[in-house]
Amino acid sequence: MLNVVIFGPPGSGKGTQSEKIAEKYRLIHLSTGDLLREEMKKDTSLGRQVKNYIEKGELVPDEVIIEQLYLKLSEYKDAPGFIFDGFPRTIVQAEKLDKMLEKNNIHINIVLNIEVDEEELVRRMMGRAQDSNRSDDKEDVINNRIDIYKEQTFPLINYYKNQGKIVNIDGMASVDKVFENICYALYAYNSQK
Ligand code: ADP
Numbered sequence: 001m002l003n004v005v006i007f008g009p010p011g012s013g014k015g016t017q018s019e020k021i022a023e024k025y026r027l028i029h030l031s032t033g034d035l036l037r038e039e040m041k042k043d044t045s046l047g048r049q050v051k052n053y054i055e056k057g058e059l060v061p062d063e064v065i066i067e068q069l070y071l072k073l074s075e076y077k078d079a080p081g082f083i084f085d086g087f088p089r090t091i092v093q094a095e096k097l098d099k100m101l102e103k104n105n106i107h108i109n110i111v112l113n114i115e116v117d118e119e120e121l122v123r124r125m126m127g128r129a130q131d132s133n134r135s136d137d138k139e140d141v142i143n144n145r146i147d148i149y150k151e152q153t154f155p156l157i158n159y160y161k162n163q164g165k166i167v168n169i170d171g172m173a174s175v176d177k178v179f180e181n182i183c184y185a186l187y188a189y190n191s192q193k
Contacts, residue, residue, distance in 0.1 A: 001106055002027060002081035004186070005088070005165075007156065008114030010145045011121035012171045013178060017114070018085040020179050025186070028076050031085040032065055035072070037134070055135050057144035059152060062092045069093075073100060084108075089153045094160075110189050111160040112182055114171035121146060 002025060006014045015031060022029035036054060039047035046068070053060045069087055076082070088094035101107050116124075122142055129137040136145065160166045167185045171178055 002110075002186075003084070003101065003106060003108050004082070005084045005108055005111040005160070006114065007111050007153075007160075008171060009116060009118075009121055009149045009153075010142070011125040012114040012116045013124075013175065014085050014114060016175055017112075017179060017182060018083050021083050021182060021186075024183070025081070025083075027081045027083045028079045029083050029085060030069070030072055030087065032068065032087040032089075033085070035068060036060065055141070057136055057141040057148065059089055059148060062090055062096075065089075066093060066096050069097070070100060073104075077104075088156060091156060091159055094156055108160075108163075108165060110167060110186065111165045112185060113157060113160075113166050113168045114178070115168055116171040118146060120172060 004021065004025075004027065006018050006021070008014050015033070018029050018031065021027060036047070036050050040051050040054070041047070046064075050060045050064065059065075065087065073082075084097070088097050098107070122139075125137050125142045126139065128134075136142070157166060167189075169178060169181050169185065173181070
């Protein structure tokens with residue numbers, strides 16, 4: 001079983017890379033952002049509950065997101081492995097994820113830390129704003145998402161560093177090159193096991 005966390009600021013390309021990783025390694029791609037956007041689109045009570053946070057670029061409360069993740073993990077009980085995209089985003093979420101996985105006797109194997117300069121993040125998100133149709137791809141909201149990343153999510157790097165699981169990936173390169181580097185990191189992980 002291979003469980004991967006893909007970690008990085010908004011706009012770092014986590015979603016794009018996750019899809020490629022999921023396809024190649026046959027993992028279940030769990031994107032909390034996609035999940036919440038789907039709920040908003042369907043106008044469910046969960047969708048309505050999270051809309052305000054997302055549109056301001058704030059994090060959805062931990063308990064809400066943890067419950068959704070718990071449900072997904074139960075849904076895919078026999079999965080060959082997961083790629084966690086956009087989760088965990090806080091220390092509380094990371095601790096909870098470790099506990100949930102532990103109950104099933106599994107753990108996170110590797111955390112891919114995708115590194116991209118701030119200027120480039122803003123450029124990418126502004127660039128995709130037209131096509132993405134995402135209500136949070138607007139300049140003020142983008143800046144807020146980056147600030148919140150720095151305050152609440154960035155500290156997770158230390159959490160996973162302490163567990164010896166972080167691998168840094170240069171996210172400034174082309175999509176294919178970044179993917180190549182990720183594949184190499186996963187290969188290196190598998191051969192040192
Ligand atoms: P990005 O990484 O580009 O910001 P995501 O699709 O991962 O995009 O997340 C979009 C929004 O969904 C976040 O700004 C946040 O409001 C909410 N969200 C997604 N995942 C989480 C999470 N794990 N905890 C709290 N909020 C989340």
